């Protein structure tokens with residue numbers, strides 16, 4: 001039998017609530033299979049920082065890296081908490097994991113399931129994947145501020161784009177498009193961000209030569225937000241930079257039934273480091289601790305995890321259970337009631 005070592009990082013806010021349901025699902029879907037998950041829980045996040053002053057130590061990193069995969073809930077403490085003023089849990093924990101574990105593909109599928117409460121009157125079929133670059137762009141922390149707090153302050157945040165980094169994520173996106181509907185849309189802002197945008201466009205054009213079957217398209221990010229609302233069916237695979245991908249995928253979540261359904265995988269395709277699966281949403285302090293959060297995104301992140309591990313049948317069973325549940329949702333349920341309802345839909 002196969003043993004998979006899994007790091008579990010519930011995190012802050014609704015993170016622990018939704019991760020509990022994800023763990024229940026993982027247990028249920030593998031109950032009769034010959035794969036066993038050996039889980040290690042890591043109590044990281046705002047609470048840990050307030051207690052010890054640590055966000056993610058080298059020891060934490062080493063222990064997490066020793067696993068085959070990671071599940072994360074969400075991070076981000078209570079807004080306005082004065083003791084978090086100098087902490088940046090998002091950078092120090094989440095981005096540190098993504099960068100150190102070289103999660104250069106941030107995979108964010110969007111699918112409109114029948115019965116999902118989307119805001120569009122006539123959405124048509126929605127089924128696309130955003131391949132968001134995960135280790136570069138404006139996220140790297142390259143910048144600084146001088147004369148802080150004065151009228152002459154200057155604050156810079158430089159977007160870092162390397163040919164190596166762009167090419168590898170673009171190649172992943174083309175390979176994915178080959179396995180899907182052979183359509184790839186580059187989203188950027190090449191009309192203004194000419195240096196990085198020019199390189200992204202050039203690399204997409206070059207890699208496209210190796211994929212004559214893939215229809216390549218380009219949209220400026222502002223126009224992309226229009227089409228995500230007015231004609232989301234036009235998208236199959238979107239490849240884009242770290243920040244544009246962050247923004248587009250919250251919008252994509254909203255048009256496909258809400259952020260509570262949107263799952264993601266932070267993938268290290270080379271397999272050098274464990275990949276990390278998490279909902280697209282955050283710690284939702286406004287509803288935390290009330291069993292109000294929808295755990296579907298966390299449960300669909302388990303489906304992405306299983307697929308990544310090559311457990312395709314188990315992954316499909318999770319997705320089908322979610323699909324069956326969404327088709328007949330009504331009334332309000334607690335987080336754990338929704339988890340139980342989805343698990344009850346699991347087919348043999």
Ligand code: NAD
Nearest residue numbers: 074075076077090259260280281282283284286287293294
């Ligand atoms: P958020 O995603 O936490 O919340 C936005 C809105 O969506 C809120 O109204 C929230 O109640 C709702 N929502 C989110 N998840 C939901 C769910 N599962 N079910 C029902 N409703 C849900 O975004 P935010 O408010 O911008 O950020 C809150 C904190 O989370 C911040 O500290 C932010 O940095 C952090 N954050 C973390 C991650 C992550 O860990 N991956 C992602 C996004 C934001």
Ligand code: IPM
Nearest residue numbers: 090091094095246280281282
């Ligand atoms: C996400 C989040 C993170 C991001 C933040 C919390 C660093 O918004 O996973 O989408 O911007 O990537």
Ligand code: MN
Nearest residue numbers: 246247250280
């Ligand atoms: Mn985000």
